[in-house]
Amino acid sequence: MNRFFGFLIKEFRHILRDRRTLGILIFIPIAQLMLFGFVLTNEIKNINMAVVDYSHSDLSRKLISRINASQYFTVAYPSASENELPALMRSGKIKVAMVINRDFETEFINHQRSSVQIIADGSEPNMARLVVNYTQNTISAVLMDQFSVKPELAAIKPEVRMMFNETMKESYNFVPGLIAVILMLISAMMTALTIAREKESGTMEILLASPIKPIQIIAGKVMPYLLISFINICVILLLGVLVFGVPIKGSLLLFLFECTLFILVALSLGILISTVVKTQMTAMMMSGFGLMLPTLLLSGFIFPIKNMPVVLQVVSAAMPPRWFIAMARDIMIKGSTFADVWFPTLVLGGMTAFLLLVSARKFKNRLE
Amino acid sequence: MVETNEKVIVCKNMVKRFGSFVADDNLTFDVYKGEIFGFLGANGAGKTTAIRILCGLLEPTSGDISVAGCDVYKQTEQLKRRIGYMSQRFSLYEDLTVYENIRFYGGIYGMDAKVRRQKTDDMLEKLGIADQKNRLVASMPLGWKQKLAFSLAILHDPQIVFLDEPTGGVDPVTRRQFWNLIYEAVEKGITVFVTTHYMDEAEYCDRVSIMNNGRIEALDTPQRLKKLYQAENMDEVFLKIAR
Numbered sequence: 001m002n003r004f005f006g007f008l009i010k011e012f013r014h015i016l017r018d019r020r021t022l023g024i025l026i027f028i029p030i031a032q033l034m035l036f037g038f039v040l041t042n043e044i045k046n047i048n049m050a051v052v053d054y055s056h057s058d059l060s061r062k063l064i065s066r067i068n069a070s071q072y073f074t075v076a077y078p079s080a081s082e083n084e085l086p087a088l089m090r091s092g093k094i095k096v097a098m099v100i101n102r103d104f105e106t107e108f109i110n111h112q113r114s115s116v117q118i119i120a121d122g123s124e125p126n127m128a129r130l131v132v133n134y135t136q137n138t139i140s141a142v143l144m145d146q147f148s149v150k151p152e153l154a155a156i157k158p159e160v161r162m163m164f165n166e167t168m169k170e171s172y173n174f175v176p177g178l179i180a181v182i183l184m185l186i187s188a189m190m191t192a193l194t195i196a197r198e199k200e201s202g203t204m205e206i207l208l209a210s211p212i213k214p215i216q217i218i219a220g221k222v223m224p225y226l227l228i229s230f231i232n233i234c235v236i237l238l239l240g241v242l243v244f245g246v247p248i249k250g251s252l253l254l255f256l257f258e259c260t261l262f263i264l265v266a267l268s269l270g271i272l273i274s275t276v277v278k279t280q281m282t283a284m285m286m287s288g289f290g291l292m293l294p295t296l297l298l299s300g301f302i303f304p305i306k307n308m309p310v311v312l313q314v315v316s317a318a319m320p321p322r323w324f325i326a327m328a329r330d331i332m333i334k335g336s337t338f339a340d341v342w343f344p345t346l347v348l349g350g351m352t353a354f355l356l357l358v359s360a361r362k363f364k365n366r367l368e
Numbered sequence: 369m370v371e372t373n374e375k376v377i378v379c380k381n382m383v384k385r386f387g388s389f390v391a392d393d394n395l396t397f398d399v400y401k402g403e404i405f406g407f408l409g410a411n412g413a414g415k416t417t418a419i420r421i422l423c424g425l426l427e428p429t430s431g432d433i434s435v436a437g438c439d440v441y442k443q444t445e446q447l448k449r450r451i452g453y454m455s456q457r458f459s460l461y462e463d464l465t466v467y468e469n470i471r472f473y474g475g476i477y478g479m480d481a482k483v484r485r486q487k488t489d490d491m492l493e494k495l496g497i498a499d500q501k502n503r504l505v506a507s508m509p510l511g512w513k514q515k516l517a518f519s520l521a522i523l524h525d526p527q528i529v530f531l532d533e534p535t536g537g538v539d540p541v542t543r544r545q546f547w548n549l550i551y552e553a554v555e556k557g558i559t560v561f562v563t564t565h566y567m568d569e570a571e572y573c574d575r576v577s578i579m580n581n582g583r584i585e586a587l588d589t590p591q592r593l594k595k596l597y598q599a600e601n602m603d604e605v606f607l608k609i610a611r
Contacts, residue, residue: 002475002478003475003476003477003478005475006471006472006474006475006476007472007475007476009471009472009475010461010464010468010472010475013463013464013468014461014463014464017463017464018463201457201461201462202455202456202457202459203459203460203461205420205425205453205455205457205459206453206454206455206459207476208425209423209424209425209448209451209453210448210453210473210476210477211445211448211449211476211477211478212476
């Protein structure tokens with residue numbers, strides 16, 4: 001035990017001495033969180049809108065005031081004329097305009113459906129699509145409140161796909177994904193690097209020629225990064241909740257447990273990589289390309305798994321982050337309990353056991 | 369020279385193959401307690417492979433080998449406690465201070481904290497770097513690093529210490545100082561097994577073996593080898609054998 005603690009102290013010294021790397025390890029998650037968070041959530045906020053109201057009805061006025069009251073839009077020109085719109089849009093004073101027909105209210109009362117025209121600035125296609133969707137959602141909400149009809153019946157323009165729902169649930173999808181990316185980066189890459197560094201500098205030979213056991217070396221290498229990863233998760237969660245209002249509907253304890261399980265998967269991956277590489281460079285390449293890209297592309301973090309070709313869907317099932325992200329989303333957003341997520345938990349647990357077994361067989365007491 | 373008949377290394381027919389390549393071909397030699405055993409040979413002659421086998425870092429393909437009374441196949445745990453090892457690339461952590469390195473090595477050899485502190489003080493005193501113990505190893509000159517690495521390799525009082533080209537790249541004065549440390553270790557009863565490229569260092573050894581292409585071509589005291597090969601110095605002996 002004495003041996004092990006001596007080794008552990010040394011590992012912490014390495015990490016604390018290299019202040020720059022430590023700073024990066026702590027700072028990068030925060031920076032990524034801010035980037036993802038603000039890019040995704042601040043796109044639609046107080047967008048300027050012009051309204052051309054031919055209807056002048058109760059319903060149209062209600063609609064306008066509701067839109068204005070929402071955090072997404074500001075009705076900057078409540079009684080514009082259609083002729084003005086091109087100029088307003090060109091000058092950037094508005095991003096979107098809504099034209100309400102003369103028979104907007106009567107149509108709706110008589111036929112339960114009606115239409116408004118939404119004109120968006122197509123020069124920024126993504127923005128335009130978002131704006132259109134948000135406008136539609138807001139209108140649906142108003143109609144539902146007013147007449148208690150289901151939104152489908154009161155649909156205004158069904159041709160645009162729904163990308164965001166009104167509670168913006170999708171936008172905090174990035175938090176579980178980001179946790180997965182960061183844990184992969186820190187746990188797997190840093191573990192692989194630190195073991196590769198001992199090999200490269202020749203000190204691994206000295207360690208192996210000493211009475212310290214390989215299992216103690218591995219545990220000593222892994223524990224500081226387990227701690228750093230855990231701190232990172234706490235920081236991400238705290239910022240997610242405080243800055244972005246991310247909910248944690250399920251049990252926080254369950255969530256942290258699953259995070260720890262995922263850290264263990266990532267650490268075992270790092271150890272496995274370190275058993276096959278000899279230099280820090282290859283360790284970096286393997287964990288960079290071998291882990292980061294699948295984490296980003298095949299885990300459902302950025303691209304939905306359902307849209308992938310079947311082959312890639314099968315491949316993605318072998319990716320630990322895929323299981324973690326889906327499960328973390330469920331716990332955070334849907335409030336799933338352990339009974340709902342036992343299967344992914346089992347998968348991750350199985351992966352950890354498998355990886356540790358393989359690395360233990362590969363990590364030899366002797367040099368090869 | 370404190371030569372006795374007690375054998376620290378008994379090596380019979382050591383063979384190590386890597387695929388079809390034979391790194392060590394049937395090496396047989398004994399090393400006696402308290403001697404300085406020089407292990408010479410050109411690059412690629414199989415010295416480092418042999419040293420790694422003797423340290424329990426590599427498993428031999430065949431042969432009966434025991435080091436410090438331990439079988440190298442089965443008793444590597446005890447073996448590792450009884451030996452010291454300093455590799456070519458020595459063994460210090462550059463981002464740690466002198467003191468932290470010493471502490472770390474004391475720790476992995478399971479030394480008692482009290483003993484370690486006493487030994488640390490003695491060692492720093494002897495090396496004349498007591499005032500530099502908080503200096504980062506990275507900023508120290510090569511010669512000092514080598515002396516420190518050697519002192520660490522014998523910190524736990526091993527029966528035998530293996531030195532794999534310990535003095536590469538330093539000037540003759542520093543090398544001489546290094547050898548003074550080796551003599552001091554021998555006086556304490558530590559057996560020294562050393563590989564080197566420098567033939568003047570071969571003269572400092574009690575006995576030397578000269579390897580060529582994985583075989584031991586000659587093994588005796590430097591005086592007898594010079595006589596046998598009718599050479600002025602070890603350099604000539606070596607060239608005659610290794611060509």
